[in-house]
Amino acid sequence: MQPMVEAEDRIGRTLSFLMEAFAEVLTELGEERIAARLPWAGEWAGTADSPKEPDAEPPAPERMAQAASIAFQLLTMAEENAVAQTRRALEAEGALDLDAGSWDQHFARLVAFGRSEVEIAAALGRLRVEPVLTAHPTEAKRQTVLHHHRALYRVIVELENAMWSPTERAALRQQAKAAIERLWRTGEIFLRKPTVADERRNVMHYLSEVFPAALPWVDLRLEAAWRRAGFAAETLEGARPRLSFGDWVGGDRDGHPGVDAVVTRETLALFRGEALERVRAALSDLAAHLSLSAMRQPTPSALSDWIAERAEALGEAGAAALERNAEEPWRQAVNLMIAGLPAAQGPSAPGARTRATELAADLDLLRRSLCAVGAGRLAREDMDPALRGVDCFGFHLATLDVRQNSAFHDRALGQLLTVAGEPWGADYPGWDLARRNALMRRELASPRPFAAPGAPAGAEAEETVALMKVLRDHAATCGDEGLGAYIVSMTRSAADLFAVLLFAREAGMMRESADGPWMPLPIAPLLETIEDLQNGPAILEAFLDEPLVRRSLRRQADAAGLDAPVQQVMVGYSDSGKDGGIVASVWSLYRAQSAIAEAGARRGVRIRFFHGRGGTIGRGAGPTHRFLRALPPGAVAGDLRLTEQGETISQKYANRVTAAHQLELLMAGALGASLEARRDPPELVSAMDALSASARAAYGRLVEADGFLAFFDGATPIDAIEQNRIGSRPSRRSGRRSLSDLRAIPWVFAWNQARFGIPGWFGLGSALEALRSERPQAFAALRSAKAEGPDRWPPFHHLVSNAATAWAVSCPETMAAYAELVEDETVRRRILGAILAEHERTGEMIGEIYGAPVPVARPVVQQQVERRDRALAPLHERQIALLRRWRTERDAGGEPGATLTELLLTVNAIASGLGGTG
Structure with missing residues (x-):
């Protein structure tokens, strides 16, 4: 059976089991009418094509919305399980090179490209991959619900095992029903808006439970693929990719009033405490395993010397460690490591290891001592997991990024200038670039602070300096x-980056060296709009040409053990898409990364791109392996950092199996992108330049049209989304009701709820049509590149594939139904007409690129869409009715009540059906 067919069959079997269990639970709870209306009832068993005929008295609509939401969640689990089981089957058949994005596929491709085993191993050893968890308001499911999902998914996986007896399988079925009942009895919407502390607990779950459990499986998958590729195990020794994690929760304050210096300090302390607890537990477990007796094997002199040295350095704590486990030197060594752990807060005891790299060196010595006495198996089984954990999580669990908006910094710097007596300092936010640059040249050469200690400066200045002091004290x-x-964020010029250096100077964070002061904290621009991306190379050149910056990058590289200076640059997929549409966003990001990487290379600086991707196509999402292959040549260079936002965290990392697979995709994809030599054909680049310009113009004509904002407000549930308690961050940066102030996340969320999906496809049809008419040879070149498959030119393949998916999920009939909510008939007809015309045009042009209509060319996506559409249709109908009623009640001065609660249930249910929010 073909993998695609087998996966579809497995989805059917699993979904039938889950829906039958759900129906039984509902029936047992007296909800027979809801059970009779569940979607997909008996569909794969051949007993029905749709839910049973409803009776005369339908159940309460809000109960049906909750049932539909749970049904979609069960469908998602069935699909996730099918993917995981298909991968297992491919591995059993020795065909994992067919698994898109896997280690096996990348090793086979690299060998085909002429890369040697030694080259691949060397690149692996240099590889750094860092997913960064964020908490944008896109997670529409409560944490309690996610916990129940994890429990149910474990049962689904267990049921795949053929060893269970009938009694045992019946018990597992009861466990599944219990998990489903918990979902049914648990409220689907947040009872209160989550706080930063709530979101931090969510992130902590993944960092302290999911990722540590997945880490051994990540290594096992790499080792197994290495063997299957025919490579020698010895070559892989010492060539493991570096995997670590980052976090924004508690550090990201861009437009977030709930994140201040106190929250950042608490987050750093919480992460460090958890990391040290994990290290202590891992070392205790290691000590229990390493019961080797000195009477059974000689103690290597290197180990004996280390034990004596560390015991002396630790004083009384070292002596106490040696008193335990006499004649068991390996255990004594681990006892000394435990005694030498640093304090979670405040000064550590004399002799304590202050850096995780020091502990890693100790563990490595212990590992080599095991190998020296022939205990290589114990070195692999016992030592490697401990080493990997310390290398991955260190004494900090995850690096905490800080993010702030350049406009906030403008106000803070203006306040500091005023305190320092600078004429017109308060007007700094309005200064032109030349005047800003002159100020920066003067101030970067001066050691003086702006304000005397304790002098009041203004809210923004005081908060910014307080944050810097928190970072300074933590580092100390x-x-x-x-x-x-x-x-x-919203970096417009190098002056926006230089301002951070002035804030650090103000807080005493700068460090001294023989050649002058330097900044220990990396400063990264976030280039978000199309204009900022286009200006990105010039911004980076101006920044890197500053002597203080070059000195800081050299010192940072030395401290991190890097062989060259590294400058981090974050590129934003969300606001660039909202700003210019999907085509212009994709291509502007591509062009900017190429030019910025070249600018860095000219100055001897490697650029570490940080990809700010969201959870939907309109915000940069899409299959991980396609995204990585489509990056510009030289943009990865062995280093990948990217965000995992909102609901994508639970979708990708909810359990060990899916987490291990996603981490494999990231690491294997980064390796491939680093080693696969690719040149961009000039004729295709030129065609994409034209395509991007045309698409942006078409998108601009839509969003700049008279009445467009009124259409958006009326035809989408944006106002309900802004009432949804799905994240601690406000939906708008400053509270103004304008398109520019609206964050990209609710922008995408609202269009997707109403099935317009504009951020994922709009403009491509017009651009392709114009290219075909005006430059037929360029159009033919792009069509040929797509027909030859992703190897020919991945950037265009990635763009068209993503746009085709977004187009397929959109629905003209549903768009028209939501558009009826727009009160101004003239605006409604004009804007809807433009959208529907572009939708039809885009479908035709994508079909021409594929050589067949989109549903025919992409049957798997079409199956997924049709499966969901049957269950989504009544939810859309109900949401439209509720929006009309709620808006009438609201405009009459009524208080939000039952109507809003039911409306938010439909928002969650539709989000579950579509597989995402923003």
């Missing part, structure tokens, strides 16, 4: 390992 007591980058 705990080291730099837990500090990520200081990211300046």
Whole structure:
């Protein structure tokens, strides 16, 4: 059976089991009418094509919305399980090179490209991959619900095992029903808006439970694929990719009033405490395993010397460690490591290891001592997991990034200038670039602070300096390992980055060296709009040409053990898409990364791109392996950092199996992108330039049209989404009701709820049609590149594939139904007409690129869409009715009540059906 067919069959079997169990639960709870209306009832068993005929008295609509939401969640689990089981089957058949994005596929491709085993191993050893968890308001499911999902998914996986007896399988069925009943009895919407502390607990779950459990399986998958590729195990020794994690929760304050210096300090302390608890537990477990007796094997002199040295350095604590486990030197060594762990807060005891790299060196010595006495198996089984955990999580668990908006910094710097007596300092936000640059040249050469200690300066200035002092103090007591980058969102010029250096100077964070002061914290621009991406190379050149910056990058590289200076640059997929549409966003990001990487290379600086991707196609999402292959040549260079946002965290990392697979996709994809030599054909680049310009113009004509904002407000549930308690961050940066102030996340969320999906496809049809008419040879070249498959030119393949998916999920009939909510008939007809015309045009042009209509060319996506559409249709109908009623009640001055609660249930249910929010 073909993998695609087998996966579809497995989805059917699993979904039938889950829906039968759900129906039984509902019936047992007296909800027979809801059970009779569940979607997909008996569909794969051949007993029905749709839910049973409803009776005369339908159940309460809000109960049906909750049932539909749970049904979609069960469908998602069935699909996730089918993917995981298909991978297992491919591995059993020795065909994992067919698994898109896997280690096996990348090793086979690299060998085909002429890369040697030694080259691949060397690149692996240099590889750094860092997913960064964020908490944007896109997670529409409560944490309690996610916990129940994890429990149910474990049962689904257990049921795949053929060894269970009938009694045992019946018990597992009861466990599944219990998990489903918990979902049914648990409220689907947040009872209150989650706080930063709530979101931090969610992130902590993944960092302290999911990722540590997945880590051994990540290594096993790499080792197994290495063997299957015919490579020698010895070559892989010492060539493991570096995997670590980052976090924004508690550090990201861009437009977030709930994140201040106190929250950041608490987050750093919480992460460090958890990391040290994990290290202590891992070492205790290691000590229990390493019961080797000195009477059964000689103690290597290197180990004996180390034990004596560490015991002396630790004083009384070292002596106490040696008193335990006499004649068991390996255990004594681990006892000394435990005694030498640093304090979670404040000064550590004399002799304590202050950096995780020091502990890693100790563990490595212990590993080599095991190998020296022939205990290589114990070195692999016992030592490697401990080493991997310390290398991955250190004493900090995850690096905490700080992000703030350049406009906030403008106000803060203006306040500091005023305190310093600068004429017109308060007007700094309105200064032109030349005047800003002159100020920066003067101030970067001066050591003086702006304000006297304790002098009041203004809210923004005081908060910014207080944050810098928190980072300074943490680095002084705990080291730099837990500090990520200081990211300046909406970076418009190098002056926006230089301002951070002035804030650091103000807080006493700068460090002295023989050749002058330097900044220990990396400063990263966030280039978000199309204009900022286009200006990105010039911004980076101006920044890197500053002597203080070059000196700081050299010192940072030395501290991190890197062989060259590294400058981090964050590129935003969300706001660039909202700003210019999907085509212009994709291509502007591509062009900017190429040019920025070249600018860095000219100055001897490697650029570490940080990809700010969201959870939907309109915000940069899509299959991980396609995304990585489509990056510009030289953009990865062995280093990948990217965000995992909102609901994508639970979708990708909810359990060990899916987490291990997603991490494999990231690491294997980063390896492939680093080693696969690719040149961009000039004729295709030129065609994409034209395509991008045309698509942006078409998108601009839509969003700049008279009445467009009124259409958006009326035809989408944006106002309900802004009432949804799905994240601690406000939906708008400043509260103004304008398109520019609306964050990209609710922008995408609202269009997707109403099945317009504009951020994922709009403009491509017009652009392709114009290219075909005006430059037929360029159009033919792009069509040929797509027909030859992703190897020919991945950037265009990635764009068209993503747009085709977004187009397929959109629905003209549903768009028209939502558009009826727009009160101005003239605006409704004009804007809807433009959208529907572009939708039809885009479908035709994508079909021409594929050589067949989209549903025919992409049957798997079409199956997924049709499966969901049957269950989504009544939810859309109900949401439209509720929006009309709620808006009438609201406009009449009524208080939000039952109507809003039911409306939010439909928002969650539709989000579950579509597999995402923003």
